[in-house]
Amino acid sequence: MALGFIKKIFTFGKDEPATAAAEELPVAAAGEGVNLEALAEEAETASAPEAAIEENAASLEDEPPEEVIESEIRAEAQEEIAEILEASTAEEASPAQPHLPKGFALEEVEQKAAEPVAPQSRLSWFQRLREGLSRTSQQLTGQIAALFTKRKLDEETLEELEELLIQSDLGVETAMRITGALSSERYGKDVSGEDVTRIMAAEIGKVLAPVAKPLKLDLSHKPHVILVVGVNGTGKTTTIGKLAAKLSGAGLKVTLAAGDTFRAAAIEQLKIWAERTGSDFIGTKLGADAAGLAFDAFQQAKAKKSDVLIIDTAGRLQNKTELMAELEKIVRVLGKLDPDAPHTVLQTLDATTGQNAMNQVEIFRNVAGVSGLIMTKLDGTARGGILVSIAAKHKLPVYFIGVGEGIDDLEPFEADDFARAIAGIAQS
Numbered sequence: 300m301a302l303g304f305i306k307k308i309f310t311f312g313k314d315e316p317a318t319a320a321a322e323e324l325p326v327a328a329a330g331e332g333v334n335l336e337a338l339a340e341e342a343e344t345a346s347a348p349e350a351a352i353e354e355n356a357a358s359l360e361d362e363p364p365e366e367v368i369e370s371e372i373r374a375e376a377q378e379e380i381a382e383i384l385e386a387s388t389a390e391e392a393s394p395a396q397p398h399l400p401k402g403f404a405l406e407e408v409e410q411k412a413a414e415p416v417a418p419q420s421r422l423s424w425f426q427r428l429r430e431g432l433s434r435t436s437q438q439l440t441g442q443i444a445a446l447f448t449k450r451k452l453d454e455e456t457l458e459e460l461e462e463l464l465i466q467s468d469l470g471v472e473t474a475m476r477i478t479g480a481l482s483s484e485r486y487g488k489d490v491s492g493e494d495v496t497r498i499m500a501a502e503i504g505k506v507l508a509p510v511a512k513p514l515k516l517d518l519s520h521k522p523h524v525i526l527v528v529g530v531n532g533t534g535k536t537t538t539i540g541k542l543a544a545k546l547s548g549a550g551l552k553v554t555l556a557a558g559d560t561f562r563a564a565a566i567e568q569l570k571i572w573a574e575r576t577g578s579d580f581i582g583t584k585l586g587a588d589a590a591g592l593a594f595d596a597f598q599q600a601k602a603k604k605s606d607v608l609i610i611d612t613a614g615r616l617q618n619k620t621e622l623m624a625e626l627e628k629i630v631r632v633l634g635k636l637d638p639d640a641p642h643t644v645l646q647t648l649d650a651t652t653g654q655n656a657m658n659q660v661e662i663f664r665n666v667a668g669v670s671g672l673i674m675t676k677l678d679g680t681a682r683g684g685i686l687v688s689i690a691a692k693h694k695l696p697v698y699f700i701g702v703g704e705g706i707d708d709l710e711p712f713e714a715d716d717f718a719r720a721i722a723g724i725a726q727s
Contacts, residue, residue: 429726432677437681439723443492446492447492472691520642529614561585569611672695683721687721
């Protein structure tokens with residue numbers, strides 16, 4: 300029952316024949332075919348990032364006592380997570396009714412009528428998605444409506460529309476698809492803003508459909524390793540917490556590893572998420588080698604028979620060579636422990652960064668082998684069209700999108716829902 304709960308969110312590779320799992324090479328047991336001593340030595344040996352770590356440590360010498368800092372960091376992390384959990388709290392659940400076997404029924408008992416209480420409305424996911432994308436859709440549809448006021452569709456109008464769509468971050472390829480479809484259907488005829496948004500939604504849906512995929516978990520690997528990467532401020536740690544809540548809530552054993560060893564707040568925040576979600580937590584001291592942490596996390600998660608190990612990493616700008624080298628080292632160390640690890644590399648993207656997100660995907664894909672995307676903060680920008688542009692160019696799976704702070708505001712990506720929401724069209 301627990302695994303069935305998360306079929307909407309994750310799949311487990313069961314679409315392949317049953318024999319396929321048996322034919323897969325088994326995951327090497329700890330120490331089997333791997334020189335662990337040599338690997339541990341490599342994991343503990345800092346490379347280029349050492350200079351950054353030493354510099355960071357030196358800057359901490361004049362700070363307040365460690366216990367004061369720890370207390371403040373924990374308080375801040377607890378407050379932030381409490382806000383997220385509070386945002387996720389839905390209306391009070393009514394008492395569960397027993398599910399009786401066939402042939403039985405509950406006897407109706409006459410009760411004193413209680414005073415009616417107005418139910419708290421809970422927006423559906425599509426309503427929240429549409430609300431979150433409202434800034435993007437209002438700007439886009441407003442400009443389209445202004446362009447198509449009592450006009451016949453001609454070349455000049457098509458060129459203006461194409462430029463408008465490109466400026467809205469939808470990308471050249473998608474803009475050309477939309478204008479091409481509009482031209483073939485309405486050229487030389489009167490056209491309204493509603494005609495354009497309808498065709499736009501249909502074409503955006505076609506671009507997004509191939510990348511709207513569930514995150515597949517191969518549970519023949521224990522643990523299935525998910526490495527989460529991205530630049531500073533994209534919401535990696537919070538996203539990991541939300542994923543852990545979904546997975547552990549469905550009965551999977553989850554381990555969280557604090558690989559962002561540069562920020563004490565990130566370590567503390569992930570530790571609290573682990574406590575709140577019932578996940579195991581593996582951390583290390585501030586400034587420690589992240590590859591060494593990944594090594595230890597894999598070994599411990601394997602020993603504890605965790606289903607999923609999620610490793611946080613330090614936020615890094617794509618132009619910081621030494622930090623990107625550290626990320627390569629983490630991937631290399633995991634690959635020596637299990638040739639298929641990391642089994643999933645998730646990149647979090649901040650929608651508010653617009654076209655810069657496109658460049659980030661290019662670089663992180665080359666360095667860390669990014670296999671899927673999660674886009675956050677779609678509710679805080681008018682540049683939500685960038686997701687369409689990224690999908691058209693990189694064709695990487697988009698597993699989840701976020702339109703708010705609550706756990707329920709991170710949901711599996713649905714192409715048609717997104718296309719209709721960004722075009723401002725109600726759900727059919």
